[in-house]
Every structure is written in C-alpha cells, then in structure tokens.
Amino acid sequence: MIRELGETIGDAVVESVGRAVARSQEQMPLDADLLESDDAYLALFDAPGVESGDVQVRFEDGTVIVRVDRFRDFHDGYEMRFPGRGLSLDGRVDLPDDATVDVSGATATLKENGTLQVEIPKVEAGDVANEQTDAEDDDAEATGDDTADAADEN
Template sequence: MSLKDFTNSVGNTLYRQVGRASSQFQRQRSLPVDILENDEAYLVVFDAPGVDTEDVQVRYLEGTVKIRLDRFREFHDGYEMRFPGRSMSLEGEAELPDDALVDADAGTARLGEHGSLRIEIPKAEAAETTDAERIALEE
C-alpha cells in the first residue's frame, strides 16, 4: 500500500466518522417547530424534509405533540457515499400551553409538498381529553 493510498484510506475513515457524528447530533436534537394559535385550534408546524406520509408518526401525549420521521437515502447511480451526515430518523416535540384544552381525536396532520408537517388540533370546549391519542396523517 502506498503512502497516498494509506492517506486516502485514513481520510475516508475520518470523513465517515465525522458524518456519523453529525447524523447522531441531528438525531439527538429536536426538530425545529412553530406553534400557532387562533380561536378554534392550535397549529404545530415541523420541518419534515425528505419523508413520505407512511414514514411519519404523530402522537399527542399529556399536552405535548410528539413526532417521529423515518426517511431513506436515495441511491444515486455512479456515486459513492462519502459523508453520511443526514440522520435517517428524526424526532420532535412541541409542548402546548399549560391551559390548552384540545380535542386530540379531531386533530389532523398534513405533509406539505415543501417538507413541512402541519398538525392542527382543535380546541375543546370541555376538558374531556385522553392521555395518549394518535393523530391520523391525512394524505
């Protein structure tokens, strides 16, 4: 093995390790989120890049909207992976205000064509909410 081959091998290994560390950092950090409110509902908006509707999980649990996104890397013919820096699993959560009374059963989630996940949860008139409810993702 030549010195150049050895240097390339070490460089490639280090580059991949940095990519994996970057990926792990993304996985540990919650996705950016906006929480909006009007008279009828709360709107929770997450960035959801590179996911399909079947790869999105949305839950409402004790005042918190929790999501999990699973995505996949596309194969690019003729290219080799050099820096695997994007995490394939992303999570996020948004805590609604303490005084929020919602009807989580009536909540909807929509995945926009530009990579945003919009979760709308209507406000409830009475405090008849359950502790854990799944919000259906509309296609």
C-alpha cells in the same frame, strides 16, 4: 502505495465525521412552532426529506410528539462519502396548560416543502367528553400534500 493509504485513511475520516454529525443531529429536536387561532392549535415541524409513511404523531399529556424515521435514497452511480443527515428525528410541542382540545379531530399533513403541520381543534371548556384530559394517547398518521396546496404554502 502511500498515496492509496492516505486516500483510504481520508475516506474513513470523512465517513466517521459524517456519522458523528448525523448522530448529533438525531439528538437535537426538530425545529417547531406553535400557532393558535380561535378554533385550533397548529404545530409546525421542519421535516425535510420525509415521506408521509415515515412520520408518527402522538398526543400525550398536553404535548404533540413527532417521530420521523427517514431513509437515504440510493443514487445510481454515486457512493456515500459523508453520511451527515440524521435518520431518526424527534420533536415535541407543549400546548398551553389551559388548552382543551379534541385530539380525535386532529390532522397531520406533510407539505411538499418538508413542513409537517399538526392541527388540533379546540373544544369548549364544558365539552368534557373530548377534552385532552379525557383522551387516551392518540396516534395520527401524516397525509401527503397535493401540489396545489403546496404552491399556496410557498
């Protein structure tokens, strides 16, 4: 009886700690890099365990904003002991203040290794019709990656 009580208390403690770890992970931004070429900016976000339908990408006031709502898969024959992975994750990357980009030409690609790549093409400073300052908040949908491209990335 005392042993069963101890196991029950232990299970509750482990689950509570796991939920606290998940909540703290949800408070931390997704790790991200910003790269620049002559033609575009490339924002890279670490988003492991995410499906392309779980990703939302927005561009707002010179910032790439990412929201990920991932799910835990059910594994037949297993029960959750330590729910330590955050499910709702956010990230953001600020473009340089002088960046002029074509938000409507942006693409978001989710690689098999869990990296979300958001590419935003640059435009000439004189092409004001497509500059970031004239674009409204645009949403991009992440597309899946095929195996050949993922192999090249790894």
